[in-house]
Amino acid sequence: MLENRREFFKTAAAGALGTAGMFGGAAAVEAKAAPKAKYDLIIVGAGCGGLVCAVRAAELGLKPLLLEKMPMPAGNTIYAAGFLLGVNTSFQKAKGVANDTAEAFYNDMMKVSQQQAVPALTKKVVDNCTRLLEWMHSYCGVNFATGAHLVWPMLTRAHLVTGEVKPGGAQLAMTLLNKAKSLGVEVRTSTKVVALLSDPKKGNVTGVRIKTKAGLSEVTSKYGVVLATGGYSANQELVTQFIGSAGAKMPIRGSRIIAGENIVLTAPFMPKVVHVDQYHCGPIYGPTGANPLNIVNNGICVNKQGVRFTDEGQTYVQMARDVAAKTPDNWAFMICDQTTHDIPILKNDWESYRRTNAPVYTGDTLEAAAKAAGLDPKAVEKTVSDWNEAVKAGKAAQMTPPNTLPKTPVIEKAPFYIVPFQGGMTATFGGPLINTEAQVLDTENQPIEGLFCIGNAAGGLFYDNYVGGAQLTSAGVFGMTVAEHVKAQKEGKL
Numbered sequence: 001m002l003e004n005r006r007e008f009f010k011t012a013a014a015g016a017l018g019t020a021g022m023f024g025g026a027a028a029v030e031a032k033a034a035p036k037a038k039y040d041l042i043i044v045g046a047g048c049g050g051l052v053c054a055v056r057a058a059e060l061g062l063k064p065l066l067l068e069k070m071p072m073p074a075g076n077t078i079y080a081a082g083f084l085l086g087v088n089t090s091f092q093k094a095k096g097v098a099n100d101t102a103e104a105f106y107n108d109m110m111k112v113s114q115q116q117a118v119p120a121l122t123k124k125v126v127d128n129c130t131r132l133l134e135w136m137h138s139y140c141g142v143n144f145a146t147g148a149h150l151v152w153p154m155l156t157r158a159h160l161v162t163g164e165v166k167p168g169g170a171q172l173a174m175t176l177l178n179k180a181k182s183l184g185v186e187v188r189t190s191t192k193v194v195a196l197l198s199d200p201k202k203g204n205v206t207g208v209r210i211k212t213k214a215g216l217s218e219v220t221s222k223y224g225v226v227l228a229t230g231g232y233s234a235n236q237e238l239v240t241q242f243i244g245s246a247g248a249k250m251p252i253r254g255s256r257i258i259a260g261e262n263i264v265l266t267a268p269f270m271p272k273v274v275h276v277d278q279y280h281c282g283p284i285y286g287p288t289g290a291n292p293l294n295i296v297n298n299g300i301c302v303n304k305q306g307v308r309f310t311d312e313g314q315t316y317v318q319m320a321r322d323v324a325a326k327t328p329d330n331w332a333f334m335i336c337d338q339t340t341h342d343i344p345i346l347k348n349d350w351e352s353y354r355r356t357n358a359p360v361y362t363g364d365t366l367e368a369a370a371k372a373a374g375l376d377p378k379a380v381e382k383t384v385s386d387w388n389e390a391v392k393a394g395k396a397a398q399m400t401p402p403n404t405l406p407k408t409p410v411i412e413k414a415p416f417y418i419v420p421f422q423g424g425m426t427a428t429f430g431g432p433l434i435n436t437e438a439q440v441l442d443t444e445n446q447p448i449e450g451l452f453c454i455g456n457a458a459g460g461l462f463y464d465n466y467v468g469g470a471q472l473t474s475a476g477v478f479g480m481t482v483a484e485h486v487k488a489q490k491e492g493k494l
Contacts, residue, residue: 082168
């Protein structure tokens with residue numbers, strides 16, 4: 001059992017693994033003659049998707065093997081706030097907020113993805129999200145807090161995982177891992193998959209080649225392999241290749257070990273890869289991980305020259321992208337005054353900087369704050385003066401660049417605060433395209449037998465942005481889907 005947060009996180013925080021060349025070759029490996037497969041399914045990655053798949057498979061009487069390359073779960077799940085999404089769940093009904101529809105949720109999911117998500121995959125998540133949440137609670141022991149009405153598109157759909165471990169994503173991983181172990185699921189940690197095995201005649205995926213301290217070995221399964229390894233956000237080579245130099249400059253906001261197994265391991269099977277140029281990002285103070293999530297929309301954003309370069313009324317995602325793309329070294333500064341500092345929604349942001357010992361430069365005058373931050377005081381004073389003049393004249397939207405906040409604040413009440421931040425990489429969205437059974441499709445849109453991808457290892461569901469909570473939700477939905485698909489296959493129903 002995982003008894004405390006320190007034990008759970010001690011290896012996750014141990015530092016980034018090197019990603020360049022970590023997989024050896026990209027060639028598929030033909031399975032050698034071996035005894036009859038011991039497992040029904042091999043699951044790679046102990047995040048939300050992989051853990052749900054393992055638990056559901058065991059519940060259905062299957063024999064899964066769960067492999068995790070780190071000593072403990074260390075992917076993006078444990079860094080997530082822990083929101084999942086549901087429609088008219090029992091938790092919502094208890095709070096009197098069961099007034100949503102699957103159709104509305106679907107439309108919002110498609111709108112956020114700029115209509116680029118595969119409709120059938122989106123519908124799969126929408127139609128199964130509530131079943132997932134009810135199962136997580138009743139069978140796995142996951143508890144949720146709900147009832148809040150948040151901004152669009154989360155609205156009342158948000159279900160936050162609660163428990164002693166913080167954040168909620170870590171509590172979710174711990175609860176699911178303990179459930180898997182209680183069901184007798186074999187979990188092998190410190191076990192890295194370096195290649196997928198295939199049948200030399202049929203070409204279907206039959207297992208994995210693994211690397212441990214003891215060396216290389218092979219494990220086979222009857223019905224294939226599911227990759228629940230996340231995307232490639234911590235792989236500098238792939239980030240540079242697919243996203244470009246702006247993405248490569250971004251510090252990581254989540255796990256440092258998400259290294260692109262979804263791309264590298266599947267390549268020999270020629271999957272249809274989609275949306276690999278798409279990713280999610282947000283503001284962060286990279287050296288400590290402090291998160292100015294709402295500060296970036298409640299002040300004046302300047303570069304190292306003390307000059308505005310972006311619209312502070314954009315989403316925090318676009319703000320982060322602009323910092324990475326429009327500043328030479330991916331650094332920006334938010335200028336706030338005491339009035340903006342005291343906005344209630346910013347409380348957690350200020351606490352994040354305090355808790356992680358990230359710098360916030362202050363002064364009773366703009367000059368003093370600017371000097372503390374290493375910025376040109378005269379440039380900062382001019383920027384703030386021009387800003388205040390435009391706001392008071394009702395011309396904030398006419399500035400260059402414009403400011404599109406509904407209520408643009410003036411910055412004039414001392415003391416003043418200057419907050420440094422960067423654009424940070426959260427997760428990548430693209431990967432091998434899957435169908436509604438989470439089977440990976442080849443370049444001819446045919447399922448690759450025995451190969452599944454779930455969560456951010458899969459492509460086709462997310463594009464441009466996502467509804468907060470949808471990543472954990474979709475990982476769980478497709479984790480259940482794979483287990484149920486293999487069960488039906490074993491029973492000869494497919």
